[in-house]
Amino acid sequence: MRTTATSTRSIETGHGRLVFPCFMPVTTFGGAFPLDVVARPYLSRFAPALMASHYYAQSMKKPERPNHPLFVDSGGFASLFEGSSVEEHGDMACICTKYGKPLHPAEVLTFQQEYADIGATLDFLIPPGTDEQEAKHKQGLTIKNALWAAGHHVVESSMRLFASLQAWNAESAKQITEKLAALNFDGFALGGMVPRVRTPKVIFEIIGAIREIETDRPLHVFGIGNPKLIRALFEQGVDSVDSSSFLQNAVNKRYLDPHRGEFVPLDEVGSAIKACPCRVCQTLDVEYLRLEGALNNLALALHNLAALHSYCGLERTE
C-alpha cells in the first residue's frame, strides 16, 4: 500500500502556489552534466518545483530560467572542497575555495532574490564524525549567516527565504531550531543528512526535534533521493526533499523498480518493465533503455523520476 505524506502545507511563490509534500528534482546549468540539459524541460511534468545549487545556478542564462518554482540552495557544500576554508567577517561567514572568489552570504542572497522562488541561507556542512567543538562552531556560523540573511532579505522580493539548519543529533537540532524559529523565515531546510542516510534513525531524531519546536512552516531536507527514505521522511513531517539520484542512476543504467522502491541494474529488470505503468516503459523497451546515448539515458531518467513519484504517492493530478 502506498503512503502519501500528510503534509497539507503550501506556499505562494513568484511562479505559482507550491503544494507540499513534493520531490524537487535537481538540475544544473552550464553543461557540466549534459543529461541535465535534456532532462530539464521534462521535470516540470512531474515535480511542482526544481532545485538548483547556487554553485551551478550561476551559469544559468536568463532564457534558461525554468518557468516553474525554483529553489536555489546556497552551495554550502563548497566548504568541503579540498583546500576550502571558512572565514568569519563580523556578523557573517563566507567560504573561500582555491577555485575562485569567496562564497559570500550577500552574493548568495542577491542571486537568490533575482532568480529563485525559494532560497536557503548559506550553511556549513557538518559531516558525521566531526569533532563536537568544530561542529558547534560550524553550526554557530550557519546560525549567524541565517540571521544575517533574515536581516538583509529585501522585503519587496517575492523570494521565500528558508533558514538552513545543520545538526548532528536531536539536541543540536533543537538548539538551532530554537534560535531560528523565532525569526520570520518562510521555512527551514535541513542539510548534512546525505552522509547519514545509512543511519536513518539519526535523521528521524533530528527531524523529530525540529518538528517539536517548529510545527507550522515547511521543512525541506537536502539531497535525499532514496524512495523508501523519502516516504519515511514525509511520514515524519518533512514537506519536501531534493535529489539528482534519478539522473545519476540512469547514467549508471539503474532502473527504479516502482513497486519495490529500489534502484536495480537494468540487466536484472527483465519483464518487470512491462508491468510499469509509466509512459516511458509503455512507449519504449528495456533494450532501448539499456543502450548508452543521450536520449536512451534521458528515457531511463524520466522513468526513474516517474517511478519515484509513483512510489512516494506524489503523482500530480492536473
Add this chain to the structure above:
Amino acid sequence: MCNSPSVEETLFPGAQGLFPPQLALLEAGYKSSGENWVISAPTGSGKTLMAEWAIEQALREGLSAVYLAPLRAIVHEKHIDWEKAYGPEKVGLFTGETRRERAQGRPRKEQVLLMTPEKLSNYLLSWKSNLAWLSRIAVLIVDEAHLLGDCHRGAALETMIGRLQRINPFARIVALSGTLSNAEEIAGWLKAKVYVSDWRPVVLQKKIVRFKSPDQKLDLLAEEAADCVTGGGKMMAFVNSRKRCEQMTLKLIERGFKAEFFHAGLGQAARKSCQKRMKEGAIEVLLSTSALEMGVNFPARKVVIYDSFSFDGESFGPMTVQRFQQCAGRAGRPGYDDKGEVVLFLPIWDPGKIDYLKSPPEPIRSGMFSTDSLLREALAEISGRLSITSEHLETNFASRTLWRIQGGQHRLETVVSSLLESGMIREVQKNCRTYLNETPLGRVATQMAVSPGTINLWSMIYHEWEWLEDFDVLLAGCLSRESTPVLGFNFEEIDGMTDTIMQIPSSILDSSSSRLSKALRQISAKRLLAAVKMAALLHQCTRGDTLDLLAKRYDCYPTDLINLKQNVAWVLSAAERVLQILAKQQAAQNEPEEHGEKEVHAVAAEKCNRLRLMIEYGVPAKSVGLVRVGRIGSKRARLLIAGGVDTLAKLAATNADSIQRILRIRALGAQQILSDAQKILEEEQAEDPFATESTPMPLNKHVASPWRWPFRLDPYRLRRALELSVPHCSEECVHVVGGAEPHTVKIDSDASHRRSYSCDCADFAKGTRQCKHVMRARLELNDDGEILEALRLLQEQNDRPLRYGLSEIWMRVGKLFDRFTGREVDYVGSQFLNRARTKTR
C-alpha cells in the same frame, strides 16, 4: 411524460448530439486515458472533434498539441477554425510556406501547432535546439494517417513518429484516417488502442455505371450531373489527368452546366477562388484531379469517379480501393447534404477483379521498403545524433518501425556500408567502440533535405565529367529526385527537343549512351528524357524567356514551372556545397601540380551558385552579381537592369542618386547598396566572375544521321502497346487496359481466316488502323510477324551521343528496355520482346 436523460448523457454530460463513433470513443476512455489511439472512421463521422478533444486535454494540462496533415490546404483550413476556437495567440501555423512563418522560426508560446509531417521531421532532427517546445507536446495528431503508405512521404512520417516518441516519450499519438484496413497492425506498432467504424452521418449510396465504349462517358457524366443539379445538389467528378479535367469542363459548360475545374497546375489564387466558389455553392459541377481527394470539405452531394485507371507517375493502372474510398468520402458531407451518392464508371466488360463497392482499402505498407527512404532515414538518424552506432540504428531506429513489423528485414549493415561507401558517414573508433558520424557530404544531405541518391548523383557526375557546362549543371539538377514536378516527355516532342539541344554546349549531351548508362545507371531512360526537357526549359528561362511563354512552348502549367524552379534552385544550392566538398577532398589528395583539376571543379560549384541565382531571381547571367548585393532581390534587380545598370561593375560605378532614382528608395538605402556593391567587387578583384557566359556551340554537320524506322508500324504506338494489358480475350474481341481508358478491339475473320481489327479508341476513329490497342491485340493473338520484327529492332543497341539519340532512348523507355537501371523487372511486354528475340534466332 418523464424526460429522463439517456445513459450517454448521464455518463457523459454534453454528449447529446454526438455521433456514434464519438460516443464509442468517450465510452472507451479516449478523453481521459492518455493512451495512443488509431481511429479509422469514414469522412464526416466526426474525427475533427476527436482531434479537438485531444487538443483541449493538452491545453488543460498547460501543454501543447501538434496537428499534422499532409496537405497545406487542410492545415490552413484547420488553422482558420482553431484560431477562432482557441484564440490566435495559442495557435501557430508552421508549414514553412510563408515569409511570416519563416520569420517566426520555431514554435515558442503557441500551444496548438499545425504542421506538415516534413516540417516536424526537420525540427526533430535538430531536437536539441527545439527541446524546449518538443518536450511540451502532450499529443501528436496525425490526420490522414494512411499517408504512412505513401511511397514518397510515408517513410518520413513513420520515422518522424518514432523519433518523437524517443525525444518525448510522453507525447500521446492519435492517428486518424478514413481508410485504414490494417488499423490493428498500425495500432500494434504504436502500442495504441484501436477504433474502427464504418458509420457515416450521411448515408452513402454507391453504384457502378457501365459503358460500352469510352465515347459514351461524357453523356453518362452529363446525365449524372443533370440528375444531381436538378435535385438541388452539387457534383464533383474525379478524372485522371489535368488535360481531361479542362476538356470535360468545357464540354459540360457547352451543355449548360456551371462547371469549373481544379488541379495542381492552377495558381494558388485560382485554386483558392475555385474552392471558395464551390463552398458558396456557385459551382454545379467541379471536375478535379486527385488534388482534391483528401481532407477538403466541399458540398458535393454526388461524386462521380470518371476514370477507373490512374497514373502513378510511371504508368496507368487500376485505381486502388484506397483512392476510391478517398474520392467517395467527398460525397454527402454532413451539414451540406442529407444524402450522398458515389458513381463509378466502369467498362461493361470489366471483370470485376476489384470490388470497389465492398472491398476494404488496401493495407498500409511501410514506405521504408524503398531503399532510398531507408538510406535517407538512416542517415538522418546519424546526422541528428539519434543513433550513434550500428547497434543504435537497430535498437533505436529499425526495430521501432512499422517496416520491421511488416517484415522489413533489410540488413542495416548493408545500409551502413552503402552510406560509408558513398562518403556520407564515417566510422570513428573511441573507447573500443565504433561510432558513426556524419561527414560534410552527409551533413549537406540532412541540412538541405536532399536524398542520399542526389548526393551520389552529383558525386558521380563530379568524378565522371571533367568539365560541366551550364546545361550539364541544370541537367544534373533536373535528374535529382527533388526536382519536381517531373515534366512528361512525349514522342511528339523529340524533333523539337533535338533542335533545341543541338546548339547547347554540354559534356553530358555529347556522351555516348554506353557511357551514360554506366554513369547514370540509377536513372531510368524515361527520367533522363524528362530531365533533358526540364533542363532545356530552365536553360531558356535563364536566357530571359518568360514562364508563360515556356509553359506554352512545353505544354505545361506556369505553376509547375514555378515549383520546378524553386526545387531545382534548392538542389543547386545543395550541389554547390557537394562540389565544393569534393573539390576540397580531391585537392587534399592531389599533388600540388595537379591542382589545375581542382580549380575546374571549383568552377562547377560556382556555376551551381550562378545558375541558382539566375533561376531563383530570374536574372540573366551577366546580372547575377546584382542579386549578390544585400537589399537587391528579383524586383530591384529587374528595375536596375531596365535602368541600364545590368552588371555588378556598372552598379559599383554608378552614383547613389541614380540608384535612388531607379529603385525609388531613400538616399541612405541607395548609399548602402552602392557601398555593398563596391565592397563585393573589390573582393572579387575588380572583376565580376559571373559576367561571362558560354557561347552557343556551332552546329556539328558531321554527326551520325538520325535514327530511321524501317517499318510501316508506328514505333510510338508499338512501344505504348507493350505497356498495355489484356484482361480478357476471345476470338471475337480483345479487351485492352493500361492506358487512360480501357478499350475493346473487335476481330473479324474472312473466309481465308485473315483477321481484320477495329478499335473503339479515338485514334482508330481518326484512321489509325494500327492503333496501340490493335497492336496489343495482335500480339495477344499471335498475329504478329511484322510487329515482332519491329520489336527486335527496338532492342538493338546503338552508341550515339545523347544529343542525337533522344528518339532511340525514347523507344527504350519501357521498363524492360531500361538499360539505365541495369535491372529487368516484371513488365507486361517482356514476353513479346523475348518472343521477338527467339524468333530472330
